[in-house]
Amino acid sequence: MSLQALEYGRPTHEAAAMDTFGAIGVRMHFAAGEEIYAQEEPADLIYQVISGAVRTTRLMGDGRRQIGDFFYGGDLLGIEAGSEHRFSAEALSDCEILVLKRAALRHYGEQGGQIERAIWQATAKALERTQEHLMLLGRKTACEKVASFLLDLADRFKSEVTTLPMGRQDMADYLGLTIETVSRMLTQLQANGLVEFSGCRRYRITRRAALARMVED
Amino acid sequence: MSLQALEYGRPTHEAAAMDTFGAIGVRMHFAAGEEIYAQEEPADLIYQVISGAVRTTRLMGDGRRQIGDFFYGGDLLGIEAGSEHRFSAEALSDCEILVLKRAALRHYGEQGGQIERAIWQATAKALERTQEHLMLLGRKTACEKVASFLLDLADRFKSEVTTLPMGRQDMADYLGLTIETVSRMLTQLQANGLVEFSGCRRYRITRRAALARMVED
DNA sequence: CGTTTCTTTGAATCCGGTCAAGGTCCGTGG
DNA sequence: CCACGGACCTTGACCGGATTCAAAGAAACG
DSSP, rough: OHHHHHHHHSSOOOOSOOOOOOOOEEEEEOOOOOOEEOOOOOOOOOEEEEEEEEEEEEOOOSSOEEEEEEEEETOOOOOOOSOOOOOOESSSSSEEEEEEGGGGGGGGGHHHHHHHHHHHHHHHHHHHHHHHHHHHHHHHOHHHHHHHHHHHHHHHHEEEEEEHHHSSHHHHHHSSSSSSHHHHHHHHHHHSSSEESSSSEEOOOOOHHHHHHTTTO | TTTTTHHHOOOOOOOSOOOTSSSSSSEEEEEEEEEEEEEEBBOOOEEEEEESOOEEEOOHHHHHHHHEEEEOOTOOOOOOOSSBOOEEEEEESEEEEEEEEGGGGGHHHHHHHHHHHHHHHHHHHHHHHHHHHHHHHHHHOHHHHHHHHHHHHHHOSSEEOOOOOOOOOHHHHHSOOOOHHHHHHHHHHHTTTTHHHHSSSEEEESSSHHHHHHOOO
């Protein structure tokens, strides 16, 4: 990622408390489940995942929850059009996060411009992913949703075996389903020989073409 | 909108064929139902709605359709992270559209920077709207979806009576429902005295607080 | 007007949700 | 090492909201 260079080019502090005024970024640790920022909190900081996984969630008054997206190493999050975060962000697992002060980035000249460009790219990519997510939520069946999810994740990690960084409830809230339905669909996909699980967190895609076919649009 | 000034500051051609190289924008007319750009078409142009209404849609192989968003006077559309359009855009009604060549904008100095800023704002706003749309598709009931839609549209036009620029099928494809369900929910909202229709395209919100309550999160 | 297209309504069906058990995985401590 | 507890996942039976299928009604258009 283009921000990686900056991280090394300028020493960052391993401070727990934030003192980013003048410093370009602070590296922070978040424990699994810990909140990174809250819904409706002022959005003057942006975040880059160094390691671990993050989810952004939105809650309705009665407890219904929608997950916006999952973020992994290299991904930027927390960029908003307005002044407030519209989703909250929580660490899925223990995470290292680089925290940047948005307003301070302009003062870094050419380097700052580079960061601004990275932010633009991240926003446009987020929009792209969110549009894909729209299609999934609006017009796909439960089975197609789960299949899409498994393929997307496998494509991100590009390894033979993929480990789910999240539980069934998070998958359900991302896909607009219940945990029971997610579970049933996983069982079904496995019964049809499209994927193979070893434990409930590790899977291998066994018939990629068939899986891709039920997702294609 | 900030692009309005440019439109007048520099004479635009009423040309049907596009010759935007060197010209900052071309004003075009599109008839109702006409395609503005296609899914998977190269995305080197961006568009601003001057008058009329536009929808962006995505089609799956088997005909399932999802509408990304509706655009009205002043809105920018067609901005992509990649090189291809991921949705197609069609005129809902007769439209005047200002067509801009993205690559040419850099050559307009200070004015170009202004446009770049407007593009960034449009992208961030699109992301915000799409995230709201996610919540709607993933976690709201049919009735809440339709209520949200009517409120959102009324808030955009800020007039006592709102005229729907789209038919039931477009509403359904935006909300992830069928036309029948949309129709039933409209009937129901009307029966409960929350809105009042005169003809199937014109409505007035009669109990805004109650309507807002079933949408709030 | 007559025709076509769009919208509404009704009845039957079905996918995914709800409710309720049971099972599995782990970490902890006896 | 095994027993226990708790969190998470799976499975089954039933339910209900939204879809599907079908037809009637309203609006748009030449």
